[in-house]
Amino acid sequence: xxxxATPAGLLKQHLIDPEICIRCNTxxxxxxxxxxxxxxxxxxxxxxxxxxxxxxxxxCPTGSIDNWRLVPQVRAYSVEEQLVWDELPAELSPEQxxxxxxxxxxxxxxxxxxxxxxxxxxxxxxxxxxxAAWGSTLPPWSAARAYVNVWGPKNPITATVTxxxxxxxxxxxxxxxxxxxxFGNMPFPVLEGQSIGIVPPGVDARGKPHVARQYSIxxxxxxxxxxxxxxxxxxxxxxxxxxxxxxxxxxxNYVCDLKVGDTVQVIGPFGSSFLMPNHPHSNIVMICxxxxxxxxxxxxxxxxxxxxxxxxxxxxxxxxxxxxxxxxLPYFGPLQNLPKDFIDINLAFSRVPGxxxxxxxxxxxERAVDLAALLKDANTYIYVCGLKSMExxxxxxxxxxxxxxGIGWDGLGPALKAEGRLHLETY
Numbered sequence: 001x002x003x004x005a006t007p008a009g010l011l012k013q014h015l016i017d018p019e020i021c022i023r024c025n026t027x028x029x030x031x032x033x034x035x036x037x038x039x040x041x042x043x044x045x046x047x048x049x050x051x052x053x054x055x056x057x058x059x060c061p062t063g064s065i066d067n068w069r070l071v072p073q074v075r076a077y078s079v080e081e082q083l084v085w086d087e088l089p090a091e092l093s094p095e096q097x098x099x100x101x102x103x104x105x106x107x108x109x110x111x112x113x114x115x116x117x118x119x120x121x122x123x124x125x126x127x128x129x130x131x132a133a134w135g136s137t138l139p140p141w142s143a144a145r146a147y148v149n150v151w152g153p154k155n156p157i158t159a160t161v162t163x164x165x166x167x168x169x170x171x172x173x174x175x176x177x178x179x180x181x182x183f184g185n186m187p188f189p190v191l192e193g194q195s196i197g198i199v200p201p202g203v204d205a206r207g208k209p210h211v212a213r214q215y216s217i218x219x220x221x222x223x224x225x226x227x228x229x230x231x232x233x234x235x236x237x238x239x240x241x242x243x244x245x246x247x248x249x250x251x252x253n254y255v256c257d258l259k260v261g262d263t264v265q266v267i268g269p270f271g272s273s274f275l276m277p278n279h280p281h282s283n284i285v286m287i288c289x290x291x292x293x294x295x296x297x298x299x300x301x302x303x304x305x306x307x308x309x310x311x312x313x314x315x316x317x318x319x320x321x322x323x324x325x326x327x328x329l330p331y332f333g334p335l336q337n338l339p340k341d342f343i344d345i346n347l348a349f350s351r352v353p354g355x356x357x358x359x360x361x362x363x364x365x366e367r368a369v370d371l372a373a374l375l376k377d378a379n380t381y382i383y384v385c386g387l388k389s390m391e392x393x394x395x396x397x398x399x400x401x402x403x404x405x406g407i408g409w410d411g412l413g414p415a416l417k418a419e420g421r422l423h424l425e426t427y
Contacts (some may be wrong), residue, residue, distance in 0.1 A: 032055055032132075300317060
């Protein structure tokens with residue numbers, strides 16, 4: 001059992017606060033030993049696997065991951081117990097620990113020492129490529145300051161719907177909506193790359209209030225409409241699960257069905273690292289699929305507004321955008337209207353009848369010469385957003401493009417991470 005226990009049989013157990021967690025999957029995607037898991041309600045940490053490496057702490061947008069309870073090792077909270085929690089259990093007092101056989105003075109004084117878990121793949125002599133390990137948790141040095149957790153689960157802000165339309169072609173099974181929320185006179189400062197949580201009304205099958213769902217902001221920092229206190233979201237109506245079985249996404253269907261004038265409960269904003277650079281001559285490479293286009297739309301629109309006002313000197317934008325078909329690609333029409341000298345757009349479609357399947361990583365390799373030129377520039381920042389399944393292929397493509405251009409990945413990869421220049425946000 002690879003856990004961090006004190007000599008006195010105590011465990012400083014790592015737990016996730018279900019009241020704050022927005023179920024973004026960042027912790028599970030980041031954990032190198034598979035200690036984080038989830039069901040349809042809670043994300044939890046398996047005490048028998050957690051090695052206290054702390055890799056999951058910084059990426060968490062809400063801080064819900066940074067919670068600990070001192071418990072007797074033999075009475076650690078199980079995964080099954082955590083999955084039904086609505087809130088964290090109270091701290092055990094020294095007196096309660098003493099009842100469990102832990103001396104009072106030991107309970108007050110002892111801190112656990114981490115014990116590294118053994119990676120079974122490493123033990124077998126294999127070295128699997130861990131794409132998540134290359135993502136940075138640091139913002140670009142020139143990014144604006146991000147405000148986070150202004151509104152929490154216990155004090156959500158009310159927003160009013162001022163727009164809602166299908167931003168994919170009508171008549172197809174896949175439907176994605178562009179939704180605009182206005183906060184009136186209440187403060188809600190946001191930046192491109194941040195996200196918010198929407199709390200759907202009603203209760204779940206157990207009679208508990210629904211938890212918030214996370215959505216990336218699709219509008220620039222000065223609003224969907226410049227000068228207005230509003231944000232936009234890109235929300236796909238969920239009609240099937242990852243196995244293709246019919247299901248109705250609770251929050252996605254709620255949001256897609258909202259009418260102008262309806263009000264919604266919002267928490268956030270979240271995220272302090274997936275932010276765009278502000279300094280002149282900075283380049284942005286955006287790689288996304290589906291609704292992962294939301295932060296890319298926000299960044300592109302902010303740069304477009306800066307360019308129009310003459311306030312941004314230069315800096316290249318390069319977009320790799322994947323979808324099953326043009327009809328299912330959000331904002332397909334508006335993308336065609338952006339000037340080619342403003343943004344280099346590359347679209348990959350994987351389900352067009354009569355055509356071979358193409359993915360964003362395929363396009364990246366096809367554009368290797370131009371992409372490599374950007375990788376050589378220390379002013380280039382890379383953002384990846386979309387399904388978790390795309391992440392490894394994209395990072396491997398970056399590695400291969402760099403290596404073929406004579407840029408050693410062993411040097412470039414760590415530099416991208418340390419300098420906040422490669423950001424991964426997958427789900």
